[in-house]
Amino acid sequence: MRCVFGFLAYGFLAGSICVMAQTARLVIDTSVNTSPVSPTLYGLMTEEINFSYDGGLYGEMVRNRTFDAQWPRFEHWVTVTRGNAQEKVDADDTGPSEALHKSLKLDIAQSSPGNEAGLANAGYWGMAVRPSTLYRGSFYAKAERLAQPM
Numbered sequence: 001m002r003c004v005f006g007f008l009a010y011g012f013l014a015g016s017i018c019v020m021a022q023t024a025r026l027v028i029d030t031s032v033n034t035s036p037v038s039p040t041l042y043g044l045m046t047e048e049i050n051f052s053y054d055g056g057l058y059g060e061m062v063r064n065r066t067f068d069a070q071w072p073r074f075e076h077w078v079t080v081t082r083g084n085a086q087e088k089v090d091a092d093d094t095g096p097s098e099a100l101h102k103s104l105k106l107d108i109a110q111s112s113p114g115n116e117a118g119l120a121n122a123g124y125w126g127m128a129v130r131p132s133t134l135y136r137g138s139f140y141a142k143a144e145r146l147a148q149p150m
Contacts, residue, residue: 061127062137067091067102074104076121083115096140103140 069075073091081087086109095101108117129135 061123061129061135062121063123064121066100067104076123077104078120078122079106079117080120081117083112084110085112085115085117086110087117089119096142100140 063076064074067074067077074089077089079087079089088107088109090105090107092103092105093101095103104119106117106119111117
């Protein structure tokens, strides 16, 4: 039971109205054919023009964030190196979890201050970031060996 209390313009308690909440129920009768379907209709074709399968244009900012693109494997991801840093990118199917079994392995063979290596993602025609806005993100990372401190 849900009760709603109303107030008049001057703040006096006008009264309450109590309403019983009803539970919605959907019944599907599969024995009744309401609309016959052509026997030559073998499937459904959709035209994906607005990235709705990826969450829409602004649903996700990072493009191919789960590395599910078929070709090239790391589509929309590029390596970024400065100075004499050396890196190598490879596929890793062991993943951070059972749900996300595909991952990108970035092996940084050589780096130092001013000579860094990393990855970049351009998103969907850029990333719509705005000033004074808080953005939250997360990623899984693991290291095979830690570099010696300088």
